[in-house]
Amino acid sequence: MGNTRANKRFRSQEWFDNPNNPGMTALYIERYLNQEYTREELQSARPIIGIAQTGSDLAPCNKIHVFLMDRIKAGIRDAGGIPMEFPVHPIQETGKRPTAALDRNLAYLGLVEVLHGYPLDGVVLTTGCDKTTPAMLMGAATVDIPAITLNGGPMLDGWWKGKRAGSGTVVWESRRLLSEGKIDYDEFMSRVCASAPSLGHCNTMGTASTMNAMAEALGMSLTGCSAIPAPFRERMNMAYLTGKRIVDMVYEDLKPSDILTREAFENAIVVNSAIGGSTNAPPHLQAIARHIGVELDVTDWQKVGFDVPLLVNMQPAGEYLGESFFHAGGVPAVMGELKRAGRLHENCMTVTGQKMGQNLIGWESRDHAVIKTYAEPLRPNAGFLVLSGNLFDSALMKTSVISADFRSRFLSDPGHEGVHEARAIVFEGPEDYHERINDPALAIDENCILFIRNVGCVGYPGSAEVVNMQPPDALLKQGINHLPTVGDGRQSGTSESPSILNASPESVVGGGLAYLQTGDRVRLDLNAGTLNALVEDAEWQARKDAWTPPVLECQTPWEEIYRKEVGQLAQGGCLELATAYQKTRQTLPRDNH
Numbered sequence: 001m002g003n004t005r006a007n008k009r010f011r012s013q014e015w016f017d018n019p020n021n022p023g024m025t026a027l028y029i030e031r032y033l034n035q036e037y038t039r040e041e042l043q044s045a046r047p048i049i050g051i052a053q054t055g056s057d058l059a060p061c062n063k064i065h066v067f068l069m070d071r072i073k074a075g076i077r078d079a080g081g082i083p084m085e086f087p088v089h090p091i092q093e094t095g096k097r098p099t100a101a102l103d104r105n106l107a108y109l110g111l112v113e114v115l116h117g118y119p120l121d122g123v124v125l126t127t128g129c130d131k132t133t134p135a136m137l138m139g140a141a142t143v144d145i146p147a148i149t150l151n152g153g154p155m156l157d158g159w160w161k162g163k164r165a166g167s168g169t170v171v172w173e174s175r176r177l178l179s180e181g182k183i184d185y186d187e188f189m190s191r192v193c194a195s196a197p198s199l200g201h202c203n204t205m206g207t208a209s210t211m212n213a214m215a216e217a218l219g220m221s222l223t224g225c226s227a228i229p230a231p232f233r234e235r236m237n238m239a240y241l242t243g244k245r246i247v248d249m250v251y252e253d254l255k256p257s258d259i260l261t262r263e264a265f266e267n268a269i270v271v272n273s274a275i276g277g278s279t280n281a282p283p284h285l286q287a288i289a290r291h292i293g294v295e296l297d298v299t300d301w302q303k304v305g306f307d308v309p310l311l312v313n314m315q316p317a318g319e320y321l322g323e324s325f326f327h328a329g330g331v332p333a334v335m336g337e338l339k340r341a342g343r344l345h346e347n348c349m350t351v352t353g354q355k356m357g358q359n360l361i362g363w364e365s366r367d368h369a370v371i372k373t374y375a376e377p378l379r380p381n382a383g384f385l386v387l388s389g390n391l392f393d394s395a396l397m398k399t400s401v402i403s404a405d406f407r408s409r410f411l412s413d414p415g416h417e418g419v420h421e422a423r424a425i426v427f428e429g430p431e432d433y434h435e436r437i438n439d440p441a442l443a444i445d446e447n448c449i450l451f452i453r454n455v456g457c458v459g460y461p462g463s464a465e466v467v468n469m470q471p472p473d474a475l476l477k478q479g480i481n482h483l484p485t486v487g488d489g490r491q492s493g494t495s496e497s498p499s500i501l502n503a504s505p506e507s508v509v510g511g512g513l514a515y516l517q518t519g520d521r522v523r524l525d526l527n528a529g530t531l532n533a534l535v536e537d538a539e540w541q542a543r544k545d546a547w548t549p550p551v552l553e554c555q556t557p558w559e560e561i562y563r564k565e566v567g568q569l570a571q572g573g574c575l576e577l578a579t580a581y582q583k584t585r586q587t588l589p590r591d592n593h
């Protein structure tokens, strides 16, 4: 990769310095002069760098970027570029109804239009909250101009009465205690609020930290970027360095398509297992892969990632939170351990301009309580199982979070380890679940599996994090904290629930879950990787024949557009038509007057 700055003509010059069309050049340039730019600099043949601002009052997980902006811009200026910040549609996982997942594809569309339609030569993608990272990477993949991610970093560690209180994880634990009557509402609220002590995204290995680790593992952020807590000075330094680096990337013409290869995605899958990452990573990585044009299949998560051990001792799979993870070396330390074990493709190009293997030289765990070695991990086989059967073509199970207690109760019948027959309890959505979970008529006992449907991409819409359903209060009081749960939605990356989720195709488009009834026997065989309703074929077919798709009410125009265009979680939950737009890469839009 050369680093010459000579004889470069950038795409922004087609706007600001096009001798073939002085009328348009003048029109484009004049209105940018009424703010911080001069005609001289806009016509100086220097790269113009967009900064996609995902932070706002509505997007608190990314709000830190409002304060990092000066450092990003300083880095761009010092490297000889010209920064232009622009807003991104807010995507706040904990704020947006009905789901932030619905808005991932909307923010993606908006980003594509900005990157394609404005005079930008490269872009800094600010990320943080769950969906912001895939939305930004999907957009950059479609347009394929030089791009680099900068996340805002996790919050500082939360503490409650001398114990770590991790984002999300403390909610699931405390709601159990509330249901059991062990704490009151005020204590419940105080415990949960204690988990958010500063600016930043989730301090657990939830979906936010997972997706930023994925960006780093893919080679799309500078080495060591993702784990730096939001308020640390290293975060400001990283913002500056990221701003500097994108300018060189533009001169080098180092694009997402040079970085996001099949091998890079395999590295990300391996890292996801080692960090105990979120079950939201598969649909997001699938979506990024499809937008860049790389073949990836949901079954690759098991093939490539299942036998990778859990190295990171961080909630929800472990004990610690983001500050300890950072001090132990963060993602490059994990990748350093994986590299030494021969589990990484070292030759993948990255935004540093170096191969991944070079980036990782000298990196290893600095604290073995938090990041284990490959030889002595927290547990073996930490990847996802990919199940199939008559209820769905594919669904995922995250095994790294399953407690010893749950394993012994459900998954270890002597001689039949991993096989479990149970009675199905079916809920039509979260409202139905909340209304009926404590209904004695359901007679839910420890030999039940809880199902939830109508909560996938088309059904919800957007696919909701509702599969991690809590057992009824009566079972909790007996000390049964978990039942297996199954659904066509997702679950929080911060949950330690033994769920089978992301079931595809979803019930509202005719997936097998649609035909299940409360009281059916189901058989879960983790060795064979199957979950089946034990219903006679003729009866199953009769239910299929009698089924009609539910009428789905849309509350906004975007919901209607989304429902028409979206695919299934196993395929990334993408706007299907958008995955074919590699064809417009490197093309210029027409003039607007």
Ligand SMILES: CC(C)(O)[C@@H](O)C(=O)O
Pocket: 093, 094, 130, 167, 168, 202, 205, 206, 207, 208, 278, 280, 465, 491, 492, 493, 494
């Ligand atoms: C904690 C949340 C909101 O559920 C999400 O951020 C995740 O980790 O999946």
